[in-house]
Amino acid sequence: MKQRLFMADLESLTTTQQNNLRRIWLPERYDIAAARVCIDVEEDECKWLEFAVGDIIVRRDGELILKDLRLTDGYVKIAASESADAEVFELQEPTSFLKADTLPLLTIGQLITMLYMLEKEKYHFYLLSGNSQCACEIGNFNSSLKMSILNRSVKHDELCDVLWTTIKAIL
Numbered sequence: 001m002k003q004r005l006f007m008a009d010l011e012s013l014t015t016t017q018q019n020n021l022r023r024i025w026l027p028e029r030y031d032i033a034a035a036r037v038c039i040d041v042e043e044d045e046c047k048w049l050e051f052a053v054g055d056i057i058v059r060r061d062g063e064l065i066l067k068d069l070r071l072t073d074g075y076v077k078i079a080a081s082e083s084a085d086a087e088v089f090e091l092q093e094p095t096s097f098l099k100a101d102t103l104p105l106l107t108i109g110q111l112i113t114m115l116y117m118l119e120k121e122k123y124h125f126y127l128l129s130g131n132s133q134c135a136c137e138i139g140n141f142n143s144s145l146k147m148s149i150l151n152r153s154v155k156h157d158e159l160c161d162v163l164w165t166t167i168k169a170i171l
Contacts, residue, residue, distance in 0.1 A: 001158065002158045003108060003160065006105070010048075013103075017171040021103060021171055022102070025106075032053075033051060033103065034051070035048070035049055035051070035102045035103075049094075051097070053067070055067040065097070065099070066098075071096065111167060115167060125138070127139060
């Protein structure tokens with residue numbers, strides 16, 4: 001069972017959807033996130049770097065800085081090259097990122113929370129779980145979508161993917 005989003009899920013977002021996701025995401029310690037990091041300035045080549053959020057710093061201008069949980073000193077480390085005769089420096093992976101440059105790799109729980117907090121009239125969301133002693137219900141099952149969901153012959157979608165598809169449509 002898929003427990004969280006993957007990089008391919010985030011890459012399917014448009015720029016507007018990415019910005020909307022950043023706006024509604026409230027990062028917390030231990031969240032898994034990804035940031036695009038430049039690995040070759042001359043070729044304008046970037047890669048996604050996944051990290052766990054350690055500390056969250058609020059700058060004076062209100063911007064959030066997310067520090068990698070593995071953080072040692074909070075700065076980009078630059079190490080000298082092995083070659084003693086050349087003045088070449090190797091850029092190491094950064095250990096802190098602006099929230100504005102970061103996207104969350106949300107878990108199923110975070111996706112459910114996000115759907116619960118968003119405007120419910122824009123989509124159909126209902127979740128029921130329980131047994132003979134207790135139950136939890138989120139949403140309203142009186143929707144026009146109910147019959148199309150219940151009448152589907154194949155019902156093997158991953159919960160994480162269904163929640164993500166719903167959130168993408170809202171973003």
